[in-house]
Amino acid sequence: MRISGVIETARGLGAHDHMCWVYENPDDFRVRVREFLAEGLAQGQRVCYIAPGDFQAMADDLCGLDGFAGALQRGAAQLIPLGSTYPVGTVIKPDVQVSAYAAATQQALAAGFTGLRVAAEVTSLVRTASQLDAFTRYEQLVDRYMTSRPFSAMCAYDRGQLGEAATAQLACLHPSTNSVTPGFRLHASMSAAASLAGELDLGNVALFGLALQRADLRPTGGELVIDAAEVTFMDHRNLIMLAEYGRRNRVTVVLRICWRGAARLVQLLNLDGVRVEPLA
Amino acid sequence: MTTGAEAPACGLYHEAAVYDGDEQFLAVVVPFLQGGLDAGEPTVVSLDDKRTDLVRSTIPGNANLSFVSGQYDRPANVLRSVDNLLAGFLSQGARQIRILGEVPHPGVGVPWDWWARYEATVNHAFAGFPLWALCPYDCRITSAAVLGDVAQTHPYLATPDGRHVINERYTDPAVFLAQPRSAHEDPLETSPPAIHLVDPTASAARRAVLGAASITRLTEAEVADLVIAVSETVTNAQCHGDPPTKLRVWSAPDRMVVTVTDQGTGPTDPFAGLLPAAKAPAGGLGMWMAHQLCNLVTFDHHADGFTVRLIAGAPHLPA
16 A cells, blocks of 8 residues: 655655655755665665765765665665766656666565665756656656555655746655645556545646646546545536546546545536546 | 517516415416417426415416426526526427426525526526516515515516516616625624634635534535535635635534625626636636535625625525
8 A cells, every 4th residue: 555645754655655755955855865765774675865966975865874884785775876877957758767767676676675765856857847847757657667566766856946836746746745735646546547636726727737738647448547535625627627638538537536526516517528436 | 568479489588477365376377377388388387386286286287388396496506407498498399488487585484695696697598598487476475675676687577467568677687786785694693703714725715614514414515515615715706806805604503604705896797606607617617606506605795895605504594
C-alpha cells in the first residue's frame, strides 16, 4: 500500500512510495533526506542521493546518518552529483529516465537489496518551461513504474528558486507531498488508470487540466477508471474538464468516489462521458 | 381580449387566475383543460392532491391529459424539467401545449422569494415556446404581497367569468427582477451564527459547513448539496463581488441556513440562478446549481451590499 496524502516528515514511507518535498530552507531539506534514506537503509534498500554540488558536499549533507559511511563502502549507498549526470539546461527524456531507474532497480535487486530508494534534489532540472513540462511527464511515468517495482523516491524542489506555481505543478503528481498548494494529487494507481485525491475547485482547475494533459492515462476497454476514493470535493468545472478529457480520448471516465456530490453534479450537468461509481 | 380557443399558436401565453373557492377554480380551469383536450393538445396538470382529485372528478380521462405531482420543489428544477417536457412534446409533433400549475407560496407554508423570481423568469425562459401556462392562485390563502407579485409577472389574466384579458400591471421580467425584494430571514437568524468567517477561501467555507452540519439530522447527500452551493456562492462573491466576503452559518436539527454577503451589487444577469448563464458551461453555472441543490435560495440587496441565503433541510417562514 502506498502512502497517499499531505505529509509533514519523510518518515514511514515504503518500497513503492513517491514523495515530493517542497522546501525553502536547505536545512529542512537535509533533515528530510536523512529521514528518507535512513529508513531505506533500514528496509534493506540500496539508497541513492542525487543533488547539486560535489561529492564531499553531498556527504556532508548526510553527516550523522547512522551507518552511512559503511553503506557507502559496501555499495548500499550511492552519492551522485547532479552535474555529473545532467549538464546545465538538460531537458530529460521521460522514458529514457524511467528505463535508467528501472535498470538501477534491477541492479539493486540483483545485488541482494530489497529495492532502490532515491532522494533527488532536482530543482535545476525544471527551471525552464520545456524542462518543467518534460519533468512533469517523467514524474507521472516513473510513478506508474513505482507501483509495481520496489523503487521509491523523494523528489525535492526549492520553492524559493522555482516559485509556487511550478512547484505546485510538480507536487500534484506525487501520491504524497508536504505541499498543500495544489489542493489535489493525480498519480498512478495499482488498481485503476489513476488515483485522484484532495479538493478540486476553481482555484486549481487549471492545474488539474495541466496535470491531465501531461498524464499518459491508459484506458481499459474504452473506460478510464479513476480511483477517487480520497477526493473530498470536486466542483463542476473539474468534472466538466474530466468529461472533456474523456470525450477527446473517446473513453468513458469512471469515477470511483465516496464523496456524494459527484453523482449529483454529473446528473445535474448531464455529463454523459462520466460515470460515477459510488464507494461506501 | 382572447379566449382559450384563440390563444396564440406560437409563443408563450402566461396567464394567472385568482379564485376564491372550488366553484371559481373549476370555472377557470375546466374550460382551459377541456379546450386543450378538444384541440388535441398535450395538456399537463400539476396541482396539489386535493385539487388534482377535483380536476380528475370533473374532466374525463384523455390520452393527452397528464398529471404531474410534486413538480414544484425548486424553481430552477421546474424550469429545467418543463423545458425538457416542452422539447419532448414538440419533438412528437405538438403545435400547442397547455400546462396548469399552482405555484407554492407562504399560504401553503412555502417561502415565496424564489417563486416570485420563477414566475417572472417563465416569461423569458419559455418566450419561444407554443405554451399556454395557467397559474391559479387561491386568494383565501394568498397574501396581498404575493398577489402583487403575481400581477406583475403574468401578462394575461383569466377570470372566473370566462374572460382572458391583458394584464396592465405586467412588468418586464428584467425590470421586475431588479426591484428590491423584502428579505426572507429565517427565524434562526435572530440568534448569533454558529460560524462567522470573513473572506474565507472556498475550501474553508466548505469545511465550516461540514463542521456545522454535525448537529443536524440532514443526510450526507443534503449536506453535500449545501457544501457545493456554499462553495459556489463564496467563489462567486470573491470573483464578482466586492470584499469583504462574510460567511455566516446557522444550524438546527432540521435545517442549515448559510448567508454569504459581499459589498457588491449582486449579479447583473436578472435571471441568475434560475437559468444557466449564457456563457455556460464555461461559466455561470454556480448560482444555477445552488438553486438546484438547496431548498431555498434568496437574493437580498441591501445598504451593506448583497446577500445570498442558502437553506438545506426544511425552510421556515420568516418569524
